[in-house]
Amino acid sequence: MSYQAEISRASPTAILMVMDQSTSMNHRLNSGQSKAAFLADVLNKTLYTIITNCSKADGVRDYFHVGVVAYGGEKDAGNGFQGALGEEPLHVISRLAEAPLRVETRTKKVAGPGGDLTEQSVRFPIWFEPRSRGKTSMCAGLNQAVEILDQWCTAHPSAFPPTVLHVTDGHPSDGDPEPTADRLKSLATSDGGCLLFNLHVDAGEGEPLIFPNDERAIKDRFGKALFRMSSLLPPHALEAAARKGYDVRPGARGFVFNAGIETIADFFDIGTRPAIAADR
Amino acid sequence: MAYQAEISRENPTCILFVIDQSGSMDEIMDSGRSKASFVADVLNKTLYTLITSCSKSDGVRNYFDVGVISYAGSQVASGFGGALSGEIVHPIHAISENTLRVEERKKKVDDGAGGIVELKTKFPVWFDPKSEGGTPMRAALGKTIETVSNWCEQHSASYPPTILHVTDGQSTDGAPEEMADGLRQISTRDGQALLFNLHLNTAAGLEIVFPTAETALLDDYSRILFRMSSPLPAHLAKFAGDKGYTIAEGSRGFIFNGDPQCVVDFFEIGTRPRLVADR
Numbered sequence: 325m326s327y328q329a330e331i332s333r334a335s336p337t338a339i340l341m342v343m344d345q346s347t348s349m350n351h352r353l354n355s356g357q358s359k360a361a362f363l364a365d366v367l368n369k370t371l372y373t374i375i376t377n378c379s380k381a382d383g384v385r386d387y388f389h390v391g392v393v394a395y396g397g398e399k400d401a402g403n404g405f406q407g408a409l410g411e412e413p414l415h416v417i418s419r420l421a422e423a424p425l426r427v428e429t430r431t432k433k434v435a436g437p438g439g440d441l442t443e444q445s446v447r448f449p450i451w452f453e454p455r456s457r458g459k460t461s462m463c464a465g466l467n468q469a470v471e472i473l474d475q476w477c478t479a480h481p482s483a484f485p486p487t488v489l490h491v492t493d494g495h496p497s498d499g500d501p502e503p504t505a506d507r508l509k510s511l512a513t514s515d516g517g518c519l520l521f522n523l524h525v526d527a528g529e530g531e532p533l534i535f536p537n538d539e540r541a542i543k544d545r546f547g548k549a550l551f552r553m554s555s556l557l558p559p560h561a562l563e564a565a566a567r568k569g570y571d572v573r574p575g576a577r578g579f580v581f582n583a584g585i586e587t588i589a590d591f592f593d594i595g596t597r598p599a600i601a602a603d604r
Numbered sequence: 605m606a607y608q609a610e611i612s613r614e615n616p617t618c619i620l621f622v623i624d625q626s627g628s629m630d631e632i633m634d635s636g637r638s639k640a641s642f643v644a645d646v647l648n649k650t651l652y653t654l655i656t657s658c659s660k661s662d663g664v665r666n667y668f669d670v671g672v673i674s675y676a677g678s679q680v681a682s683g684f685g686g687a688l689s690g691e692i693v694h695p696i697h698a699i700s701e702n703t704l705r706v707e708e709r710k711k712k713v714d715d716g717a718g719g720i721v722e723l724k725t726k727f728p729v730w731f732d733p734k735s736e737g738g739t740p741m742r743a744a745l746g747k748t749i750e751t752v753s754n755w756c757e758q759h760s761a762s763y764p765p766t767i768l769h770v771t772d773g774q775s776t777d778g779a780p781e782e783m784a785d786g787l788r789q790i791s792t793r794d795g796q797a798l799l800f801n802l803h804l805n806t807a808a809g810l811e812i813v814f815p816t817a818e819t820a821l822l823d824d825y826s827r828i829l830f831r832m833s834s835p836l837p838a839h840l841a842k843f844a845g846d847k848g849y850t851i852a853e854g855s856r857g858f859i860f861n862g863d864p865q866c867v868v869d870f871f872e873i874g875t876r877p878r879l880v881a882d883r
Contacts, residue, residue: 356714367718448717531636543810585712589718
C-alpha cells in the first residue's frame with residue numbers, strides 16, 4: 325500500500341507549490357482582487373497553517389520540507405521565495421517560520437453569529453509575493469520541480485512521497501507539459517509515486533469542475549491535458565475532500581478546472597493534507 | 605451616424621428582454637442548474653445593475669424603459685409580475701420599486717487574509733424561471749414588434765431599442781425569420797432597433813461567439829438565429845473586444861452555446877448603452 329508512511333521529524337515529506345505567474349494572472353477575480361494576489365494570499369496562509377500544525381510545545385517540528393517554484397516573467401522558472409530563502413529550493417518548515425519577508429497587518433472579515441461580517445485585525449506573514457508578467461513557461465516550471473524532487477526522493481527513499489500543487493490559468497507557451505508531468509509522477513519513494521495536483525483558475529462565472537474522474541467532462545483541450553497530468557487522489561486527500569462536502573467518485577483526480585475563490589482555498593487545504601497525519 | 609444619441613431622462617432608450625420559457629429550458633447545464641433558472645438569475649442581476657447605473661443622489665433616473673416578454677406554450681406575456689404585469693415596458697424607476705421579492709443569498713467572498721467567508725447578500729427578483737410547453741417564437745416576436753414600434757413612435761429622437769432574445773430551441777409556431785426582419789426595420793432617427801440572440805442548445809455543437817458568417821454553425825436553427833441578429837454597432841463591438849472576444853467586421857450580436865460567463869457577458873454587452881448614461 326502506498327501513501328502510508330508516517331510523517332515524522334526523522335522521515336519528513338515534501339510539499340512543492342508550482343505557481344504560474346504569467347501576465348494573465350493579473351485578471352481580476354469576482355472578489356475584485358487579481359488572481360495573482362488572491363493566490364499569493366492563499367499560498368501564504370497555507371504556509372502559515374502548515375507551520376501552525378507543526379508547532380508543538382518544543383517549537384516548530386520539521387515534518388515538512390517546503391518550496392515554491394514560480395514560472396513566467398524574465399526567468400522561465402525560478403525560486404518563488406526571495407532573500408535568504410531564495411537560495412535553496414526546499415526548506416525545513418522551522419526555517420520558513422523564522423524568515424517571512426515581512427508580517428503585514430490585515431483586516432480580515434469574519435462572520436458574526438447573525439451572519440453579519442465584522443472586521444478583525446490579524447497578523448499575516450508573507451513569504452511569497454504576487455507577480456504576473458510574461459509567458460506561461462509551464463514546462464520550465466514543471467521541469468524544475470522534477471529536478472528538485474528527484475534529488476529529494478533520492479535523499480529520502482522511504483518517506484511519504486512529495487506532493488506538488490501546480491496552479492495555472494492558461495495554456496503553456498513552451499510546449500507540451502504532459503511528458504514532464506509524467507516524469508514528475510514517476511519519481512517515487514518506497515511509499516509511492518510523487519503526487520501532482522493541478523488547479524486551473526478561472527476569473528469568470530464559469531462553474532468549477534472539482535476532482536473529476538472522467539476526461540470527457542471537460543470540453544477544453546488543455547483542461548483535458550491537465551486532467552491527464554493529475555494524480556489520482558490518494559486516500560488521505562479523498563477523505564479530506566469528502567469531509568469538505570465534495571462528491572468524490574472512484575477514479576477522482578487531484579484536479580480542479582475553472583476554480584473560483586472558494587475552490588482555490590479548498591484545493592490548497594486538501595492538497596496539503598499530509599499535515600494532518602503529522603498532527604498525531 | 606447611427607447609435608450616437610445621448611441617453612437622458614428626456615430621451616431614454618428601451619431595453620427589451622425576450623425570454624423563451626418553453627419545456628426544454630429545464631435542461632440541466634454542466635453546472636447542475638437548469639438553463640431556465642440560470643437565465644432568470646442573470647436577467648434579475650442585469651435588471652439590478654441597470655437600476656444601479658441609473659441611481660443618482662436624487663433617486664433612480666429614468667434613462668431606460670425596460671420590459672420582459674416571456675413565451676411558452678400558447679402564451680406570450682409580460683415576464684414581470686404584480687404591479688408591473690399589466691404593461692410590457694416600464695420606466696426603470698417603476699421597476700426598482702416593484703420587485704416580486706428580495707431573496708437573501710449567500711455568497712463566498714475573499715476574507716482579506718487568504719481565506720473565504722460567507723456573506724449574505726440581497727438579491728432582488730423580478731422574474732421567475734419557468735419551463736413548460738412549446739416555443740411560440742413567432743408570436744413572441746410579433747408582440748415585440750408591437751411593443752417596439754409603439755415605443756419608437758413616442759421616442760423618435762432616442763437611441764433605438766435593444767432586444768435581447770434568449771432561446772434554446774426551434775420555433776413551434778412558424779418561421780421567425782421574417783418577424784425578426786420586421787423588428788430590425790423599426791427605427792428611431794438614431795438608427796434601427798438592435799436584435800441580439802442567444803441560442804442555448806448543448807446538443808447542437810460547441811460555443812460560437814459573435815460570428816461573422818453562418819458557415820461555422822452546424823445546426824439549421826442556429827443559422828436562422830444568426831441571420832436574425834443585428835451586426836454589432838461600433839461601440840458594442842469595441843466593448844466586446846475589450847472583454848477579450850474576437851470581433852471582426854460584420855460580427856453579429858449572436859452567441860451560440862455560450863458558457864455561463866459568456867451568457868453573463870451577452871447580457872452585459874447587450875445592455876451596454878447604460879454606460880453612456882453614466883456620464
